[in-house]
Amino acid sequence: MKLIAILLGIFTTAFAACVYLYLAHICITEHIGRIPNRSGFDFEISETDCDTLAKDAAISIFASKVGQTRRTLLFKYDPAGVNPYPAITSIDRHSIQVTVPRVSEVIFQRNDLEGLSVTYDIGAIDYPTKESPKPGTIDRFEWISQGRPSRIERSEIGTRLNRL
Numbered sequence: 001m002k003l004i005a006i007l008l009g010i011f012t013t014a015f016a017a018c019v020y021l022y023l024a025h026i027c028i029t030e031h032i033g034r035i036p037n038r039s040g041f042d043f044e045i046s047e048t049d050c051d052t053l054a055k056d057a058a059i060s061i062f063a064s065k066v067g068q069t070r071r072t073l074l075f076k077y078d079p080a081g082v083n084p085y086p087a088i089t090s091i092d093r094h095s096i097q098v099t100v101p102r103v104s105e106v107i108f109q110r111n112d113l114e115g116l117s118v119t120y121d122i123g124a125i126d127y128p129t130k131e132s133p134k135p136g137t138i139d140r141f142e143w144i145s146q147g148r149p150s151r152i153e154r155s156e157i158g159t160r161l162n163r164l
Contacts, residue, residue, distance in 0.1 A: 012098050026051055031087060032059075039090045043115055044071065047079070061098065063113055072113055080104035080126050097121055105129070132154060 027050040028030040035043040041063045050056040059079050073085070082104040089097050094117055101123040111118050 035088050039086055039096050041065055074105050074110050076108040077106050078104035
């Protein structure tokens with residue numbers, strides 16, 4: 001009888017752990033908004049919040065040609081700050097700019113899509129990594145420090161952020 005109680009306790013604990021781990025990976029995606037017909041594309045912004053062992057959030061921008069339903073991921077980042085949502089503006093018929101004041105980390109970034117050129121104006125990246133896609137150009141990052149723009153090498157980004 002004692003052996004059955006021990007086995008039942010082990011089984012119950014293992015089952016509860018499996019249920020917790022399954023439920024802990026539930027993600028909720030909220031549709032934030034749709035921006036129609038910017039340079040011939042429609043854009044959808046969504047925020048996904050996951051409740052794993054730690055909280056995890058990401059904001060995604062999807063693009064599709066006007067009138068089409070097939071969406072393509074354009075930009076995905078871990079939000080930071082009080083205004084985490086992007087602004088998307090047309091530069092000309094074949095170019096847009098995505099502006100975000102501050103992100104925690106860039107997860108994915110596409111610079112062109114079916115003839116559309118995409119530039120990024122990211123005010124600050126809290127945790128840049130060597131592997132992360134770089135804002136704007138490949139080698140350099142536009143930085144605004146003490147109200148005046150300056151250009152810094154990507155290796156200096158982390159140093160400058162730590163000083164702020």
